Amino acid sequence: MSSILDLEIFVKVAQTDNMSAAGRELGLSPAVVSKHISSLEEKLQVRLFQRTTRQLGLTEEGERYYEHVVKALRELYQAEKSVQLFGGVPQGIIKLTAPTIFSRLHMGELISEFLQAYPKIELDINLTDEVTDVLSEGYDLAIRIGVLKNTELVEHPLATNARVLCAHSSYLKTHGVPTVLQDLHKHNCLVLKSQNNWILSGPNGRETIQVNGNLRSNSSDFIHESMLLGQGIALRSTWEVSKGLQEGYLKAILPEYVGLDDIKVHIVHPAREVTPAKIEAFVNFTKQKFLAYNNQNGALNKPFP
Numbered sequence: 001m002s003s004i005l006d007l008e009i010f011v012k013v014a015q016t017d018n019m020s021a022a023g024r025e026l027g028l029s030p031a032v033v034s035k036h037i038s039s040l041e042e043k044l045q046v047r048l049f050q051r052t053t054r055q056l057g058l059t060e061e062g063e064r065y066y067e068h069v070v071k072a073l074r075e076l077y078q079a080e081k082s083v084q085l086f087g088g089v090p091q092g093i094i095k096l097t098a099p100t101i102f103s104r105l106h107m108g109e110l111i112s113e114f115l116q117a118y119p120k121i122e123l124d125i126n127l128t129d130e131v132t133d134v135l136s137e138g139y140d141l142a143i144r145i146g147v148l149k150n151t152e153l154v155e156h157p158l159a160t161n162a163r164v165l166c167a168h169s170s171y172l173k174t175h176g177v178p179t180v181l182q183d184l185h186k187h188n189c190l191v192l193k194s195q196n197n198w199i200l201s202g203p204n205g206r207e208t209i210q211v212n213g214n215l216r217s218n219s220s221d222f223i224h225e226s227m228l229l230g231q232g233i234a235l236r237s238t239w240e241v242s243k244g245l246q247e248g249y250l251k252a253i254l255p256e257y258v259g260l261d262d263i264k265v266h267i268v269h270p271a272r273e274v275t276p277a278k279i280e281a282f283v284n285f286t287k288q289k290f291l292a293y294n295n296q297n298g299a300l301n302k303p304f305p
Helices: 004-016 019-026 030-044 060-087 100-106 108-117 169-175 181-186 220-228 238-247 277-297
Strands: 049-051 056-058 092-098 121-127 141-146 153-160 163-168 197-202 205-210 234-237 250-259 264-270
Touching: 004 019, 004 030, 004 060, 019 030, 056 060, 092 100, 092 277, 100 108, 100 121, 100 141, 100 220, 100 238, 108 121, 108 277, 121 277, 141 277, 153 277, 163 169, 163 220, 163 238, 169 250, 181 197, 181 205, 220 234, 220 238, 234 238, 238 250, 264 277
Parallel strands: 092 121, 092 141
Antiparallel strands: 049 056, 141 264, 153 264, 163 234, 163 250, 197 205, 197 250
16 A cells, blocks of 8 residues: 555646656655655556656556545545544644734734644744745745735735835934925835835826835835834835824825735635645634734724824
């Protein structure tokens, strides 16, 4: 009888037509993947893949075997899931990636409560403002802020993401307050790398303005801190700056211009035949918490003066 790992590797290679790609998704080296495929073919005494220097594809026997294996694994995953759900104890390690400042402001308490509710689950969290490749880097879940385009990921919207132009009152006291959009050309604007074209929605519809400044960074958290130190003007999410706007040390600039409303906060995970119970537990817990938060605080977008 072939091992479950042999079968999972076989299915992944068949789906990707590439041993290296299959290895990346499974967290295995190409050499290990190749060894398992060879072992499986030896056990079955049949060639499952037709190999050339440029292509890898299923043989006729491989296609027939694939149909049966997919069904068998689906049944196995469903059986494991039903047992976990019946026992009420989702367990295992969840590998999560998320933006730094959003996690610092909105995920800490949620994660603490989740781990108390599910003591047999462990979280391995990577905080970064870079857009990581969930599939190739082996993440179970990701918090994403933006317009999502990857059809291989299952999306669960958590909140809208309103963005406003703002600056610290000390900067505006020294440099003045812009009164029209083109005034931004005269000001020091703090931007994330490769994002010096701000696309805004205003009185005349969608407008794009190129901004410049003496500071850019790949860290959203660093841009936020620099704005608080009075370094310049930034385009920031209201879930990030609402406290400063409410308390008055941050000021909204040109409030008739806001970021486009197609950007949202999502939690995403790779599409699978059967979603593991631990992943379902975290997704459902997070969605419920954000739904409650949205109802209390206006979808992370509190009103500002």
